[in-house]
Amino acid sequence: MAAVPETTEIEIVSRETIKPSTPTPPGSIGLSLFDQLCPVLYVTVLFVYPPAGEGGSADKARRLKSSLADVLTRYYFLAGRIKDGSRSVECNDEGAAFIEAKVNCTLEAMLSKPELPVLKRLFPIDMESMEAASGLLLLVQANLFECGGLAVGVAISHKLCDGSTMSSFIEAWTRTARNPDETLAPDFSLPTLFPPLDNRVVHNPVEELPKGLCATRRYVFDSSKVSELKRNATSAAVPVPSHVEAVSAFVWKCAANASRRSFGAPSRPSVLSQAVNLRRLLVPRLPENSVGNFIGSFHALNSDPEAELQQLVGKLRASSTDYVETYPRRLQEGRESAVMAVFEAGEKFARLMMDDGLDFYNCSSWCGFGFYEADFGWGRPAWVALESTDFKNSVVLLDAGDSKGVEVWLTLRVADMEELDHDHELLEFASLNPGITW
Known part of the structure; x- marks a missing residue:
């Protein structure tokens, strides 16, 4: 059709x-x-x-x-x-x-x-x-x-x-x-x-997200490919990688390599910034139905163009562990500590995001939010989709319809996306914008 x-x-x-x-x-x-x-x-x-x-x-x-x-x-x-x-x-x-x-x-x-x-x-x-x-x-x-x-x-x-x-x-x-x-x-x-x-x-460190001449692609990793990526990502440092770690690190690797080719800069460094739902990190935990914004982010830097998936997942896990051990505690050490922590985090995010000497990928995971349970009385949705954006180097993960696979909505500079379109390793693991059946 x-x-x-x-x-x-x-x-x-x-x-x-x-x-x-x-x-x-x-x-x-x-x-x-x-x-x-x-x-x-x-x-x-x-x-x-x-x-x-x-x-x-x-x-x-x-x-x-x-x-x-x-x-x-x-x-x-x-x-x-x-x-x-x-x-x-x-x-x-x-x-x-x-x-x-x-x-x-x-x-x-x-x-x-x-x-x-x-x-x-x-x-x-x-x-x-x-x-x-x-x-x-x-x-x-x-x-x-x-x-x-x-x-x-x-x-x-x-x-x-x-x-x-x-x-x-x-x-x-x-x-x-x-x-x-x-x-x-x-x-x-x-x-x-x-x-x-x-x-x-108030001075907002992140007034707006970077934009440009961008293209968005939708990639679907089925459950078998997610499992394979998790096996490939396993190491002594990360013996049990999560599906979010494995998929986001793999997309980071492919996107950064595409950028290096388009810039003609083989040693160009990159950062993956991963959004974190802070509700579950406070003591005691906040309920998931607490309304408003309560998101932080940790940042993993890679300067090695030869880094494989294991190494990238290791960098993500190390950055995540350090973040979880320090940032939520600062938020709960009093008003002054919390305000300082929030603004310092915002300033770091803005500084990395605006650094022309590296590629900054802003990643959010919507996996586990239960959107496929959205039944108004006539059954589950056949598909849950996002809106394409012009925000440069945006990566959003969400559950696939079977709740085992992962969809990735990726926005890159047009030049980077043209390089990524020829990435055989990516296309070996992910289907590019497949049709939806029910």
Whole structure:
């Protein structure tokens, strides 16, 4: 079956404001220091459902709207608006946006070879919209296909949402859709533990992520290839590598080699910065449903162009171990220590990111967030997808549909990607943008 062209018609047929189904407590909810320093973006994810269950896609859209209104009675801050320059959310029940769109093709046709520019149009707002700091905090786009299939694009302001928050919201929403009595409540610990600073004294070390003339590719590592990479990564230093360590180190190796070839600089060093969900590292641990941003990152440097997978995984593990032993402790040694730790980490991130003498890869793993459990009442999604970006050297990992493989969404400079397209080792382990079946 031929791929769907970029001219595929996606027609917006309605746009509504969804408010909590019952009035919620007035007032405001504070944002945390981590929220305050977060770039102005939306966190986005797409859930794709094949034709299944009772009713057509229009009936499913109605269920999405009614359950969204119900879940907003608990996640009511998502129906509010940011005020005080990213220091709090006014909980005023102004509502979230719900957009309904019709797609003039079948889901099977679109997913036979997913075209990333077409997928981008299934999201309700551009990821980089400045509205993330001043307007709608939650937007949903229900895309109805001719065959009865459905794709649900969700966008939440990064000012109060990381991958963990997105995961907990989606779990609460889908539970509500299946049974309104099962709604999960969010936890608001973070603003109390890490209150924001006066905006007049805040200098954000990472104002924005680097961009450029970039290309995005989607690679899928099936479970057998992930297992093989883990075996190849095993060493005395790391006897049991995780699947995230093995896959991210392998992609790092391939991308850095492509950059060296495109620059004509065989000894060019590189850094992999790996995002970390800090909730599980505090003592006591924070609940996974604590809303807001609570992400750190550790950095592994490689200056050896001959380094193999074992060595790169060893560097990742050593950097991770050092980070886990030091950074969370500093966050819990009092307000001054925490603020210093956060800004020092931000300054290091910015310094490495802006260093023209090395390649800086910013890696996030969404593996284990349970997005394939997002059942609104008509079954699990056939596919969970991301939005392509122009952020240079971005690496995002997420579970494949069988929960054993790994998808990698990789964004590089066009020149680097052209080199990577001829990397036989990468293509031996990963399939380039395969079709989705169910």
